[in-house]
Amino acid sequence: MTSSDLLFHVGFDGEPVADPYEIVDAGLEDPRHTTRVPALAELLADGSAAPEERYLACYALTSWGEAAGYRAVVEAARNPAAVAWYDTIIDRTYSVDGTFAQLAVAMEDGSDLAEEKGSGPDRALAVTALVGLADRVYFDGKLEYFLDAASVAANLEVIAATVRRGVRSLADGVPQRFDLSTQLVDLAAAAARTDAPLAIALATEVLAATPSHRALNHAVDLVYRTSGPERRGFAGYLAAVGDDAIRSRVTAALASS
Incomplete structure (x- = not known):
């Protein structure tokens, strides 16, 4: 042995x-x-x-x-x-x-x-x-x-920089071997634990580059996690760019609180 x-x-x-x-x-x-x-x-x-x-x-x-x-x-x-x-x-x-x-x-x-x-x-x-x-x-x-709240708070700048590097890669049409846009939306959503406006801004940047259905579906989680005017504005954005399934989830998220 x-x-x-x-x-x-x-x-x-x-x-x-x-x-x-x-x-x-x-x-x-x-x-x-x-x-x-x-x-x-x-x-x-x-x-x-x-x-x-x-x-x-x-x-x-x-x-x-x-x-x-x-x-x-x-x-x-x-x-x-x-x-x-x-x-x-x-x-x-x-x-x-x-x-x-x-x-x-x-x-x-x-x-x-x-x-x-x-x-x-x-x-x-x-x-x-x-x-x-x-x-x-x-x-x-x-x-x-x-990524608990303390880790997020300590890494907000790194999260933002990483998401934005990824957005540039997506916008430039760099071939991706996995679903990068959804992963970036998930990372942006993590920022909502300490900075909801930043989280929404980052997710919006990702979706502006590649509004795939899966990324949009994950982005709805931010509507559940956040509050205030940014939340309603983001919900409206998702409803505008998403399909009926996304709009249904957005409606349910807004009704949850």
């Missing part, structure tokens, strides 16, 4: 485990996960190790609130396509890399442990790094998993 088998296929009570993600999930509640952290950090840094194993090490460390995991996320975000584990998970819908979408899940899972372990500042840097990738890397609807 290899060292990676011991890390990923043997449970904390010595039982065999087929799915390594089960061990990661168990470690969220089991403090014995800390005994595996040094070996995971070593595996993560080992350039000769299998990319899939290095990714699992990063995922586990990030899920368990470890600074080494967050630092690896920040480093990977510098050049996503060049990181060793890129494309080791492929999204079934768009046939693009799925590793960063899963790391978004790990970021959310590890938030409480990061606070306990004092790695919050490292996690905050990783949050910023991932947000800044949203115009280039697919997140499968998982961006908001780790």
